[in-house]
Amino acid sequence: MAEHCASVEIKAPVHQVYELFTHFNDFPKFMRFVKEVTYYDEQRSHWVVQVFRRYEWDAVNEDWIPDRQVGWRSIRGLKNSGRVKFRALSPQRTCVDVYIYYSPPSGALGGLGETFGISGYFETCLKEDLQNFARMVEEAPAGALDPMSSHYLFHPHSASARGEMTERQRSAMAHDPMMSPQALREREARIRQEEERARAARAEREAALKRRSVMERQAMLERQTMLARSAERRLEEQKQRDAALRAAARPHEIDPVYDTIGGRNAALDRTALGDKDALRLRYPKYEQDPMTARYPLKAKDPTGPLDPVEKLESPWFISIRGNTRPLQ
Numbered sequence: 001m002a003e004h005c006a007s008v009e010i011k012a013p014v015h016q017v018y019e020l021f022t023h024f025n026d027f028p029k030f031m032r033f034v035k036e037v038t039y040y041d042e043q044r045s046h047w048v049v050q051v052f053r054r055y056e057w058d059a060v061n062e063d064w065i066p067d068r069q070v071g072w073r074s075i076r077g078l079k080n081s082g083r084v085k086f087r088a089l090s091p092q093r094t095c096v097d098v099y100i101y102y103s104p105p106s107g108a109l110g111g112l113g114e115t116f117g118i119s120g121y122f123e124t125c126l127k128e129d130l131q132n133f134a135r136m137v138e139e140a141p142a143g144a145l146d147p148m149s150s151h152y153l154f155h156p157h158s159a160s161a162r163g164e165m166t167e168r169q170r171s172a173m174a175h176d177p178m179m180s181p182q183a184l185r186e187r188e189a190r191i192r193q194e195e196e197r198a199r200a201a202r203a204e205r206e207a208a209l210k211r212r213s214v215m216e217r218q219a220m221l222e223r224q225t226m227l228a229r230s231a232e233r234r235l236e237e238q239k240q241r242d243a244a245l246r247a248a249a250r251p252h253e254i255d256p257v258y259d260t261i262g263g264r265n266a267a268l269d270r271t272a273l274g275d276k277d278a279l280r281l282r283y284p285k286y287e288q289d290p291m292t293a294r295y296p297l298k299a300k301d302p303t304g305p306l307d308p309v310e311k312l313e314s315p316w317f318i319s320i321r322g323n324t325r326p327l328q
Contacts, residue, residue: 014088
């Protein structure tokens with residue numbers, strides 16, 4: 001007995017994947033190699049598959065575990081059996097593992113064909129139809145449990161779209177209320193509305209991303225401008241500090257008047273007159289006779305020229321006295 005297996009990961013909850021898979025009669029609507037699945041009752045079904053040649057069998061369900069496993073065993077036709085296991089990888093991700101066991105037909109000739117290429121081709125077909133099932137589930141609305149709600153039904157490579165279904169399958173579909181012309185028109189209208197809503201939502205997301213990108217770019221430019229201004233300010237402050245340091249490092253030329261205490265021209269040699277400060281001599285009338293020292297002095301002309309001593313005296317002397325005599 002030959003054995004084949006294939007797996008596929010589907011972006012949907014395990015319960016939804018399990019429920020959609022158990023609609024065997026909808027397989028020809030989205031699978032390529034399954035040409036017919038019709039029911040005798042709730043436990044028995046008739047299958048027709050085209051892989052190199054046409055194979056038919058009647059199967060009975062067995063070992064079904066809700067949301068975990070479905071199984072079958074042929075009771076007439078091609079001898080085969082199988083299991084399909086469902087594993088939840090995450091709340092929104094499911095792995096489907098398919099295991100098929102069958103006896104090659106036509107005795108030794110069938111076994112020879114299994115050895116020389118049929119086995120690989122069968123696994124390729126199995127994986128392709130599993131991918132079709134995964135796409136059918138992912139293109140169904142969230143939480144949908146009926147394959148008729150999927151947008152992927154009747155895609156160009158399906159058996160129904162290629163006109164490769166059996167007459168029995170066509171008859172079963174013709175008696176299906178979900179396949180009536182009115183139901184199909186309603187389905188197409190619903191699909192168009194859902195696609196329009198999906199396009200609008202996608203356009204809104206793209207616009208939001210674009211706005212966010214513009215805002216981020218504007219914020220980045222503002223930050224760069226602020227950093228550039230801060231760098232210029234720091235550079236200017238550094239220049240000012242350097243200028244102050246250079247000015248402080250230059251030797252200071254001492255002024256003989258303004259750089260002395262009180263501005264009294266302490267650099268001049270001392271004389272008998274002493275230092276002149278403010279309005280009068282420190283030792284007034286020192287040359288007069290003691291008997292006449294109290295006599296009033298002859299007033300000087302305030303507009304007359306200054307004498308040499310007065311020219312060298314502190315500028316404060318003139319500003320305090322208010323002398324208006326011109327310098328000569």
